[in-house]
Every structure is written in C-alpha cells, then in structure tokens.
Amino acid sequence: LDHADFCYLPSVCxxxxxxxxxxxxxxxxxxxxxxxxGGCGGNRNNFETKAPALMDAWGGACPQPS
Structure with a gap:
C-alpha cells in the first residue's frame, strides 16, 4: 500500500x-x-490514540477535511 492508501481502509476488528x-x-x-x-490481524488504519490518527490523516498522508 502507498503511504496514503491506508486512509481509505475500513476499521477491521x-x-x-x-x-x-x-x-x-x-x-x-x-x-x-x-x-x-480484537488484538490481531486488521490493517494500518488502526491507532492506539486519536492524536496519531489525526496527525497521519491531516499531516499530509490522508486528505484534509474541507
């Protein structure tokens, strides 16, 4: 996956x-x-806290909200 591709992955338990x-x-x-x-499997769109998800998402990897 490209660096930004994970932004479009769904949440996976x-x-x-x-x-x-x-x-x-x-x-x-x-x-x-x-x-x-659930603790295993899943994908890269998975963060322990909200801050890294937003930093990756809004820091250039994912589209910024309008």
Whole structure:
C-alpha cells in the first residue's frame, strides 16, 4: 500500500477476541473515529490514540477535511 492508501481502509476488528479501544481515520466522514480491535490481524488504519490518527490523516498522508 502507498503511504496514503491506508486512509481509505475500513476499521477491521481482526481475528482475535480482545476488546481494545482503537481509532481509525474514516475517509467518508473525514474524522478520526473509535472502534473495537480484537488484538490481531486488521490493517494500518488502526491507532492506539486519536492524536496519531489525526496527525497521519491531516499531516499530509490522508486528505484534509474541507
């Protein structure tokens, strides 16, 4: 994936059964949103806190909100 491609990936809970609170950049809403991550699998659109998701998203990797 190109650096910006992860911005368009959906949130993916993964294959495991843990309940980790994570954040992803939602390209449709142009917002960083919370989801539950199972602990394994998933994709790069997965951040432990809201700040890195927004920094990557709005720092040039992903489209900036209008």
């Amino acid at each position: 993964g294959n495991c059964k843990a309940l980790f609170r994570r954040f992803f950049f939602n390209a449709s809403s142009q917002q960083c949103e919370e989801f539950i991550y």
